[in-house]
Every structure is written in C-alpha cells, then in structure tokens.
Amino acid sequence: MPCCTKCQKAESIYFRAYSGEYLCKKCFLRSIESKAARTISKYAMIEYGDKIAVGVSGGKDSLSLLYVLKMLFDQHSNNGNELVAVTIDEGIKGYRDESLQIVKDFCAQLGIESKVLSYQSLFGVDMDQAMIQRSSQKVSSCSICGTFRRRAIDIAAEAVGADIVATAHNMDDQLQTFMINLLAGDVERIGWIYPEPVQYTQSGMKKVKPFVEIYEYEIAFYALQRDIPFQSEECPYMNESIRTDLREFFNRLERDHPGIKYNGYKSMTKVSKVLRSSMPSSGIKKCSRCGHVSTGDICSVCKTLSIL
Ligand code: SF4
Ligand code: ZN
Numbered sequence: 001m002p003c004c005t006k007c008q009k010a011e012s013i014y015f016r017a018y019s020g021e022y023l024c025k026k027c028f029l030r031s032i033e034s035k036a037a038r039t040i041s042k043y044a045m046i047e048y049g050d051k052i053a054v055g056v057s058g059g060k061d062s063l064s065l066l067y068v069l070k071m072l073f074d075q076h077s078n079n080g081n082e083l084v085a086v087t088i089d090e091g092i093k094g095y096r097d098e099s100l101q102i103v104k105d106f107c108a109q110l111g112i113e114s115k116v117l118s119y120q121s122l123f124g125v126d127m128d129q130a131m132i133q134r135s136s137q138k139v140s141s142c143s144i145c146g147t148f149r150r151r152a153i154d155i156a157a158e159a160v161g162a163d164i165v166a167t168a169h170n171m172d173d174q175l176q177t178f179m180i181n182l183l184a185g186d187v188e189r190i191g192w193i194y195p196e197p198v199q200y201t202q203s204g205m206k207k208v209k210p211f212v213e214i215y216e217y218e219i220a221f222y223a224l225q226r227d228i229p230f231q232s233e234e235c236p237y238m239n240e241s242i243r244t245d246l247r248e249f250f251n252r253l254e255r256d257h258p259g260i261k262y263n264g265y266k267s268m269t270k271v272s273k274v275l276r277s278s279m280p281s282s283g284i285k286k287c288s289r290c291g292h293v294s295t296g297d298i299c300s301v302c303k304t305l306s307i308l
Helices: 024-044 058-073 097-110 118-121 127-131 143-159 169-182 187-193 216-225 241-255 261-278 301-307
Strands: 014-016 020-025 051-055 080-091 111-118 164-167 207-210
Touching: 020 024, 024 051, 024 058, 051 143, 058 080, 058 097, 058 216, 080 118, 080 143, 097 111, 097 164, 111 118, 111 143, 118 143, 127 143, 143 164, 143 301, 169 187, 169 216, 169 241, 169 261, 187 261, 207 216, 241 261
Parallel strands: 051 080, 051 164, 080 111, 164 207
Antiparallel strands: 014 020
8 A cells, every 4th residue: 555645654554535545544543533523623512521421332333432532531631521331222132232241341441431221121122022013014123223222312311410412423324314314205304414413302411423424434444443342243123224225325326436425415414404494493392191302292202112
C-alpha cells in the first residue's frame, strides 16, 4: 500500500474510496474519533456534566461508541461527563448470551458501570416467545424488537439517572431508516431522523447518535484496528426485515459509485431537517394504557403487546 495521504510518513493500511485517501493506522483511527467528536459538537449532542447512558448490544458499533466516548471524556475530564452502559437482553436463545459476556468484560476493562434489563422482566415476554405468539406475520421481528428495545433503553437510562441516551446508529442505519419510512408512507417519522437531539421523555431525556456521519464498514474496521472484541453471531430473526435488503442495495451502489451513501445521507439530512421543523413541538401525549410518552392515544409498545 502507498504512503499515508495525511501524514506522509507511515505506510497506509486503508483506502478510503469515497475521498481517494490512503490512511495509515494512526490517521485512520484519528479520523473516526474526530468525526464522532465533530458530530457531537455540530449538533450540540452532549453538554458539560451530562450523564450518558450508552445502549450497548455487544456488536462492533456500540462497543466502539463506548470506547470512543470514554476516550473523548478522558481527554476532557474537567467536563464532568459520566458514562453508563445499558444492555438489553431480548431473550433470543443462542444469540444474546455471547454478547452479554462480551459487554460485561469490556465494561470491566474500561471501568464503566453497566446495567442489563430484559424484555421478559419489563414486558413479560421475550423475543423467542413473541415470535411464536404474534398474531400476524405482517409485523416483523425487528419492528417488535425495536419497539421494545427503545422503551427498555429509556427505562434503563432513567433508572441510572442519565440525561442522555447515546446509541451507535451509523450513516448506513440512518439511510435505511429513511428509506423504510419513505417506502412505508411514514413521512412524518422522517423528522425524527435529523441528528439534532430532541427531549422526548417526561424527564426531558435526549437521544443522540454520535456515529451518524460514519460509514458502517469504517466502524467495523475501527473496531478491528482497536482490537475491540465484538459479537460475531447474527440474530436468527434479522432476515425478516426490509432493512437487510436495503443494506445490500446501498452497499452494492457504494461499491460501484463510492461516496453515493454520503451524498444520500446529506440529502436525507436536509429533508429530515425540514420535516423536523414542521413537527409539533408540544402536545406530547401519555399512553392511556401504560402512561409512557406517546404520539397517539396508545403507545407502540402497548399496541405491540396487544398482538402477542
Ligand atoms: Fe431484534 Fe431484529 Fe436486532 Fe434481531 S435483528 S436483535 S430481532 S432488532
Ligand atoms: Zn403504552
């Protein structure tokens, strides 16, 4: 490989096709970390003294996010930020056990507190049971699971007294979510994708995604280069989601046209910003069944539970 385009000193280990740069290990790692730091400051995601609950699944993205935030906070220790890892056990046999151990060991290594909550303890049902009990195959595994996970992370974050929930959604995830909403006719939901955080719970908690401007495959390469251990096992229910098809579609496009995902992401951000500004800023309702914040009379968790 040729010499690093940035430092002109070391041999490169990575070719960034969309920018034409060759990067050495040090410059590659730094590019990811500074991109995350720039995204945090661009969208005012984290303030002095905030306690951040990081949703950690045990995959490459969430463990890398935990690592990067810990590193940034250590560099600015007088900012008084605190980290807690929250992990949700969906109850998927043979899949979740490996990752729970990886998260536990990694948090111990970084000296970060961790909290685990399960669907079973919160909703009285786990994913394996939900897959058998669902009354309609039209409701996909990931839509049930995602609905439960968002609520479970909120509950865990509130329990540890966090001000912010940070998740490791990357640029690819955002593009896929945009397309899913578009194809489902859910245009109103696109406003939620814009990266600037909104307060969304009774306690005023915010949600942030510091990796939102980073390609998925670059986070995977980052995890490998940093020797971050991550779960290799894939969820047995993942192929039900249209997300898998969209991921393959965008990866194919990016292979033939480097940078197309980033262009798509930039356009999507502009559209989501416009839609965010037309979202009602007040009028957050409470679910008539469970009392949690909801956009309708009945929240998505209660709706999901009613089909099981
Ligand atoms: Fe849940 Fe879908 Fe992720 Fe599996 S792939 S853990 S079902 S969201
Ligand atoms: Zn409810």
